[in-house]
Amino acid sequence: MAHAATHDHHDHHGAPKGFFQRWVMSTNHKDIGTLYLIFSLTMFFIGGAFAMVIRAELFKPGMQLVQPYFFNEMTTMHALVMIFGAIMPSFVGLANWMIPLMVGAPDMALPRMNNLSFWIMPFAFILLLSTLFMPGGGPAGGWTMYPPLSLQGESIAYTIFAVHLMGISSIMGAINIIATILNMRAPGMDLLKMPVFVWSWLITAFLLIAVMPVLAGAVTMLLTDKYFHTNFFNAAGGGDPVLFQHIFWFFGHPEVYIMILPAFGIISEIIPTFSRKPIFGYRAMVFAIASIAFLSFIVWAHHMFAVGLPMGAEIFFMYATMLIAVPTGVKVFNWVSTMWGGSMTFETPMLFSIAFVILFTIGGFSGLMLALAPADFQYHDTYFVVAHFHYVLVTGAAFSIMAAAYYWLPKWSGNMYSETWGKIHFWSSVISVNVLFFPQHFLGLAGMPRRIPDYNVAFANFNMISSIGGFWFGASQLIFLGVVIHCVFFSKKKAADRSWEGAKGLEWTVPSPAPFHTFDVPPVIHDDELAHGNTEH
Amino acid sequence: MTSGGIGRSISAWAAGALALFGGAAWANPEPNQLNMTKGAAEWSPYAMHMVALWVCVVIGIVVFGAMFIAMFRFRKSRGAVAEKWSHSTKLEVVWTVIPVIILIFLAHLATGGLTSFADTTNSEMTIKVTGYQWKWRYDYVDYKGKGVDQVGFISKLEETSDRTRQLKSNLDPDKIKVDGYNTYLLDVDKPLVLPTNTKIRFVIVGGDVIHSWWVPALGWKMDAIPGIANAAWTNIKEPGVYRGQCAELCGQDHGFMPIVVKAVPRAEFEQWLATQEDEAKVQKAAQTAQTVPAQAPQG
Structure with a gap:
């Protein structure tokens, strides 16, 4: 037994042959990264299917397809699956694949824990999704799980245990990423020479460690309120329902930055590559990410402007929230400056990145408007908010993940994807996503609350337009699936080691596809080889 | 078309735009309504909303305009050669300070709105x-x-x-x-x-x-x-x-x-x-x- 283990350990020739051994028992950062990415893509389609149910019911006034309670299950599950199942794991997958390659490390610092943090996820989601098939149905109180409503649900225990598991997975992933970045960089890869993507993940990982336990605490209190007669959030027993919201959003606001900071990192890698020009203001970019991360801890109550906070609190949280516009603005201006004076080409990753900058900024604008507490008394809990967070999460986070997939697919698979089909996917997605979400601004301003299964006839036209955009956007993602499958299994066009003309950084110095083991011997760092090595003085 | 005709068509368009973007005092949701209601009460965040909206629109035009100019001027297919600079302290100070000034202005407006909203005294x-x-x-x-x-x-x-x-x-x-x-x-x-x-x-x-x-x-x-x-x-x-x-x-x-x-x-x-x-x-x-x-x- 011991002998076999030793033998396995020194087998550096390639991946294990057996399917079970290779994928289930994997300790290889590339294979685990692939698992994360496949898992999150699967969840993206499951969560997308829930969204299709929502948009189908909202296609026209009147209830045609589902009962209102099931509609609420769909909105709740759509959010939980997309946030915890699609966006977060795909960023962790990208971190797994790319961080060791980008800092010149042979693997993640804690490979066995890496395996565990992935393999918890499928079980967490089986637990969560199984509630849909149980008597009483799935959670229907919204992903925010506000009591007392969430405590009326019969599946709250399943949801809470699923959230606990996801939290454990995220915390382990974050510890692993921090340990890797701080301990395993190749000699010469100073902190301020690291790619912005690595920086963004280092900061994100600290956010994860800080707030996932807070979420775990909040949902555990829900659990004891429901089953063990505590009264944390029960007003009749001396508790306070608003307390839950404070705790939840103390987690929740950093959480939304957990879903966007790695996106900033990705965009900061792709735009310089296709502009053939170093990123503008590297240090400012890193500092902006750190400032945004810090501010994310002191703005949570802007999700609660309508709960009747004292005026002093409203003013504090309003000012703090508005401050976020400053570092975010710096990032957008720096991306534009990176493009200015460059020599640009527009391959699919660049197209998604440019769309990210424009559409994420639109989401930022509505975010600034929402920060103004008096105006938020109107916007709050309407489709204006729905439009806002879909602009930052779909055309923000999800677009950045797609950009990253196109950007690094050649490195992962050794093949080039079909540029034509990539561009078709891009244009189809970028047009449909605006047809889908832009009219929702109008709906919200006109007075349509969110999370309702049916609406007045005045809201009919924009809802129908939005639904058509929704079906179109959903269908467009099948193109993405096709492009990825084609690239990995059928593409005849081999990728060069440096797959993009302007690409810099260590990941492009290893062969394509990246061999099973890379950087067994730390690479010698030449500053001009790095994306950000010799750009600042 | 005469200049008067142009003037008339512009004012007709402006009236239409005004009707769409807040001229009409909708109290209740109307079909194809695009904007927030002005409301029927003494306190209304409508003006604040419109100021914030226009601030965003103007910033958007400037930023996206610069982006599109860059995408047109600096493309490889037009023979653009990448420049080497990647830093400018002066510029970075400018685009940190200007947003701060705009934010202070918006914060001032919003604080006024909050103060009047919070005052429930003297109700009848x-x-x-x-x-x-x-x-x-x-x-x-x-x-x-x-x-x-x-x-x-x-x-x-x-x-x-x-x-x-x-x-x-x-x-x-x-x-x-x-x-x-x-x-x-x-x-x-x-x-x-x-x-x-x-x-x-x-x-x-x-x-x-x-x-x-x-x-x-x-x-x-x-x-x-x-x-x-x-x-x-x-x-x-x-x-x-x-x-x-x-x-x-x-x-x-x-x-x-x-x-x-x-x-x-x-x-x-x-x-x-x-x-x-x-x-x-x-x-x-x-x-x-x-x-x-x-x-x-x-x-």
Whole structure:
């Protein structure tokens, strides 16, 4: 037994042959990264299917397809699956694949824990999704799980245990990423020479460690309120329902930055590559990410402007929230400056990145408007908010993940994807996503609350337009699936080691596809080889 | 086209744009409405909203404009050669300071709005609003410094909408109209009647789960939370019927608990209130009359 283990350990020739051994028992950062990415893509389609149910019911006034309670299950599950199942794991997958390659490390610092943090996820989601098939149905109180409503649900225990598991997975992933970045960089890869993507993940990982336990605490209190007669959030027993919201959003606001900071990192890698020009203001970019991360801890109550906070609190949280516009603005201006004076080409990753900058900024604008507490008394809990967070999460986070997939697919698979089909996917997605979400601004301003299964006839036209955009956007993602499958299994066009003309950084110095083991011997760092090595003085 | 013709067409277009973007004082949702209502009350975040919107539009034009110029000028296919610079402290200071100045201006406006919203003093009337799954209860607490005697009622979705909204009812939501205005899911059996030109204080609570009381024409929403009494105020300037909905997810019929406020001139309101008080007295008397004989044999 011991002998076999030793033998396995020194087998550096390639991946294990057996399917079970290779994928289930994997300790290889590339294979685990692939698992994360496949898992999150699967969840993206499951969560997308829930969204299709929502948009189908909202296609026209009147209830045609589902009962209102099931509609609420769909909105709740759509959010939980997309946030915890699609966006977060795909960023962790990208971190797994790319961080060791980008800092010149042979693997993640804690490979066995890496395996565990992935393999918890499928079980967490089986637990969560199984509630849909149980008597009483799935959670229907919204992903925010506000009591007392969430405590009326019969599946709250399943949801809470699923959230606990996801939290454990995220915390382990974050510890692993921090340990890797701080301990395993190749000699010469100073902190301020690291790619912005690595920086963004280092900061994100600290956010994860800080707030996932807070979420775990909040949902555990829900659990004891429901089953063990505590009264944390029960007003009749001396508790306070608003307390839950404070705790939840103390987690929740950093959480939304957990879903966007790695996106900033990705965009900061792709735009310089296709502009053939170093990123503008590297240090400012890193500092902006750190400032945004810090501010994310002191703005949570802007999700609660309508709960009747004292005026002093409203003013504090309003000012703090508005401050976020400053570092975010710096990032957008720096991306534009990176493009200015460059020599640009527009391959699919660049197209998604440019769309990210424009559409994420639109989401930022509505975010600034929402920060103004008096105006938020109107916007709050309407489709204006729905439009806002879909602009930052779909055309923000999800677009950045797609950009990253196109950007690094050649490195992962050794093949080039079909540029034509990539561009078709891009244009189809970028047009449909605006047809889908832009009219929702109008709906919200006109007075349509969110999370309702049916609406007045005045809201009919924009809802129908939005639904058509929704079906179109959903269908467009099948193109993405096709492009990825084609690239990995059928593409005849081999990728060069440096797959993009302007690409810099260590990941492009290893062969394509990246061999099973890379950087067994730390690479010698030449500053001009790095994306950000010799750009600042 | 003559210059006058151009001028006329521009002003016609501007009038149309104005109508679309806030010229018309919509009180209730209108088909294809694009913008927030100006509202019918003294306090309204409409102006603040429009300032913020235009600030965003202008910044957007500048930033996206620069991006599109860059994408056009600096493309490899036009022979652009990448420059080497990647830093400019001067520029970075500029685009940190300018946003800060804009934000201070917006914060100043918003703070004023918050301060006036938070001031519920000097109200002439108090209404208690209670949210239940899935209906509202209104209690008239006091009017002009005097307690109101037992006027309160439940207000819930009216019957035609309720029948139409059932799954596969095959009833047409388009047909539900009051005075030519479609009221599907926006009408109740008994509206909240309020006087105009009166500062009204609302005390808002939740009876079971959290709800949120929202009438867009009044300019705000406020959560109705079990165990907490929230306060807000309004002063309605125009008589009319103003419609709204519950804005906080509160269970399966969250979408089916509308709010209707009927604002009437003070004299008319006083008359209405007096009738309600009389009815309440009659009802109470009838109840006591019933309970007394019932108890008598026991005694």
